[in-house]
Amino acid sequence: MLELKNAGKRFNSRWLFQNLNFQVQTGDFISILGPSGCGKSTLLRILAELDTLTDGHIIQPATTTPGFVFQESCLLPWLTVYENVAIGISKNTLTNSEKSDQIEKILKTVKLKDAASLFPHQLSGGMKMRVSIARALINNKSILFLDEPFAALDDFIRFELQEELLEYWKQHKMTVFFVTHSVTESVFLSQKLWLFPQGDQLQFQELDLKKSDTSPHMYRQSPEYFKLVTEISDRLRGKK
Ligand SMILES: Nc1ncnc2c1ncn2[C@@H]1O[C@H](COP(=O)(O)OP(=O)(O)OP(=O)(O)O)[C@@H](O)[C@H]1O
Numbered sequence: 001m002l003e004l005k006n007a008g009k010r011f012n013s014r015w016l017f018q019n020l021n022f023q024v025q026t027g028d029f030i031s032i033l034g035p036s037g038c039g040k041s042t043l044l045r046i047l048a049e050l051d052t053l054t055d056g057h058i059i060q061p062a063t064t065t066p067g068f069v070f071q072e073s074c075l076l077p078w079l080t081v082y083e084n085v086a087i088g089i090s091k092n093t094l095t096n097s098e099k100s101d102q103i104e105k106i107l108k109t110v111k112l113k114d115a116a117s118l119f120p121h122q123l124s125g126g127m128k129m130r131v132s133i134a135r136a137l138i139n140n141k142s143i144l145f146l147d148e149p150f151a152a153l154d155d156f157i158r159f160e161l162q163e164e165l166l167e168y169w170k171q172h173k174m175t176v177f178f179v180t181h182s183v184t185e186s187v188f189l190s191q192k193l194w195l196f197p198q199g200d201q202l203q204f205q206e207l208d209l210k211k212s213d214t215s216p217h218m219y220r221q222s223p224e225y226f227k228l229v230t231e232i233s234d235r236l237r238g239k240k
Pocket residue numbers: 011012016034035036037038039040041042043181
């Protein structure tokens with residue numbers, strides 16, 4: 001559904017990556033993993049058509065309804081939780097009651113039903129991120145772009161949101177591009193990795209993660225998970 005062909009990006013004289021050839025199928029969950037400055041956010045912006053390639057082509061699916069989540073929760077401080085989520089509705093054809101049904105449903109999904117009338121300054125960091133995720137998910141988005149959405153959160157909240165995102169993805173099977181620095185997060189969440197190893201070769205490499213179909217909670221404790229984390233960490237450090 002989405003394809004990169006000989007894709008390359010350069011800022012001034014510095015190439016971030018060259019000759020990327022990746023195919024993405026509808027419903028893939030892809031993590032983009034690599035050290036700071038390697039070009040993860042730039043690649044995500046290109047996939048989301050917010051930036052352009054220097055070389056090669058990107059073939060986009062015919063129709064998409066994209067949702068975005070950035071590292072900062074990016075809420076409008078003068079709007080309530082309910083109103084911030086409403087901004088994510090892209091279809092103008094919905095009636096007011098259809099809109100409010102959708103907002104209430106998604107607020108329930110992200111466990112913010114009781115916080116609908118609060119303003120951003122009244123929320124914790126985890127709650128703000130939940131609002132941002134609700135705004136991205138509302139309207140059954142077909143493709144999600146997330147740029148280190150959980151980076152500023154403590155492990156407890158982070159694990160909870162990772163599991164919720166995964167459950168939502170399993171139910172709705174939208175395509176997800178998820179940028180992260182974290183090997184554990186990328187292994188836990190995704191089926192495919194675009195990994196930027198240290199070394200001379202300036203390139204993202206694609207890896208298919210073969211994972212058994214256990215519950216997210218059990219998977220995080222499994223030997224299979226720890227083995228993959230070690231393997232990917234070695235690759236990232238250019239040891240494989
Ligand atoms: N608009 C721009 N003009 C010039 N250089 C840019 C521009 N945007 C990004 N860069 C440079 O491209 C490189 C990659 O930036 P990018 O933000 O994609 O990295 P990243 O992998 O997301 O890093 P981080 O993990 O720190 O967020 C950086 O060296 C950055 O300075």
